[in-house]
Amino acid sequence: MRHIMGILGVAAATVLLAVSAAMNWKFGFNLGKSPFESHLLGLASAAADCMKALIPFFLFAAIKNRVWSQAAAAGLLWLVVLSYSMTSALGFAALNRNDSTGDRQLQATVYQDLRKELKRAEDRLGWMPQHRPAAMVEQEISLARKERLFATTKGCTEIPGKTTREYCQGLNRLQAELAVALEAGQVEAKVAEIKARLDRTAGTTVVGEADPQAGVIARLTGQDLNLVQMGLVLLVAVLLEIGSALGFYVAMSVWKMRVGEHEMKPAAAPTVTMAANENVAAVEVQQRPALPAPQPVAVARLTVPETDIERFYGERVEVAEGVKVTATDLYEDYCSWCEEMNKEPMALPMFGRKFGELKKYKDDKVVREKSGGRIRYMGIKLKAAGELDEEESLVIGDRIVPASNRTTPKTAAA
Incomplete structure (x- = not known):
């Protein structure tokens, strides 16, 4: 129609x-x-x-x-x-x-x-x-x-x-x-x-x-x-x-x-992730020959976000009690994220509606309020630049091994 x-x-x-x-x-x-x-x-x-x-x-x-x-x-x-x-x-x-x-x-x-x-x-x-x-x-x-x-x-x-x-x-x-x-x-x-x-x-x-x-x-x-x-x-x-x-x-x-909802094609993601997991595990074994044989690690089932809004929420937004962020700042950060990801951003009204329909948005108990003619979201904040750089450096590891099972320099020294 x-x-x-x-x-x-x-x-x-x-x-x-x-x-x-x-x-x-x-x-x-x-x-x-x-x-x-x-x-x-x-x-x-x-x-x-x-x-x-x-x-x-x-x-x-x-x-x-x-x-x-x-x-x-x-x-x-x-x-x-x-x-x-x-x-x-x-x-x-x-x-x-x-x-x-x-x-x-x-x-x-x-x-x-x-x-x-x-x-x-x-x-x-x-x-x-x-x-x-x-x-x-x-x-x-x-x-x-x-x-x-x-x-x-x-x-x-x-x-x-x-x-x-x-x-x-x-x-x-x-x-x-x-x-x-x-x-x-x-x-x-x-x-x-x-x-x-x-x-x-x-x-x-x-x-x-x-x-x-x-x-x-x-x-x-x-x-x-x-x-x-x-x-x-x-x-x-x-x-x-x-x-x-x-x-x-x-x-x-x-x-x-519906721009942006069907741009992500997750069909081949599990296969690539499993192959990358085996390669990284082999590299870790070669770098630590003196350590005991690693125990089998259960690979967590990866779920690829269905929409770009969910990916943006997971990568650029974090829960912060008592903190407010305006809808304009949130949308501008979303546009910047789309430029980095080479994606087409959706319009502001549709972004606000899709953002309010997120499951994580409801699970984190984010409150949407309107005062002084401006819309604000209470309980979340945008991640700082340093946090984004650190997460980008570990993005491959995040997709391969869960954070609880990843070996860091401190755990290796221990």
Whole structure:
């Protein structure tokens, strides 16, 4: 499960880094005057973005090794590339948001204009009087003009009597109805065209405002719409840059949870110890030929510490009643011990937890207390330098013969 989480984290960080690098490349590409300069600046910007994700590893490695000049240089370089990448991300996010909101605003404006134009055309149709189709009215007018009265009145220009007046009035009514029918046909064609344009937008969503997200947040928070939009642009840029800068470092931390627990391989230790025991016993017999034959010595069963913490406790810590040692001093001595043993020290919180779980820690009745914001261990102390040198000179003998059975110069003289 730990490996699956790590792999998923690395994959997510890779996506964020790819998006951020693409933004940087486009930002640098737009700065060039010629195609060559554009590609050159684009590649440099993408490389700077990749360096942004690697610098955290270099920075903490330099701090761990106490190389402060490299740590300062890494921190300064990280701030520079992060600032450059942030500017490109801000520009890209702002431009993209403005384009999207502008498109939505244009769609909403066009849609509202079409709706208003359709309503005006439909209202105009409603105001027109009742009429027959234009073709029918034209046919009736054509028949009326074939009558004798049309020629008698010279096209209704001369009206000598009542009969001719009624005839001309009927002809004028037909002509007015024809004009209404023709205009209604034009308006109906326009209404059909507007409806067709509206039907083409039926598959898309037309919003009432250009930026609904910013509008909702502005109404909820009571802030200005422009301020909210600026905050949203900044949020996108920060998400991409911080995620791509620290994503790999955070995702790979799951593989450092148990550093130091499996570095010791005790499988071949008993065999080497037995061989060394026989060699040392033979050397002692040759150096003391006058002494009686040594009695068989029962070789104590050696137990190799399971973890580095147990080894450190046995080699660098001793029981001392009434003495206190701070957790910081204990951890610094542990780091020094790891450097001497060429091992990778674990983090301070994990060291404190593992140290408190030791069996020898509980057997020696060590008390852990916290006062003044500092953690102290009562009942133990760190071994002095002289004691460490003496134990290092006898470390082979300690692993071969127990201290109670070892022959010292004083016992030999006795």
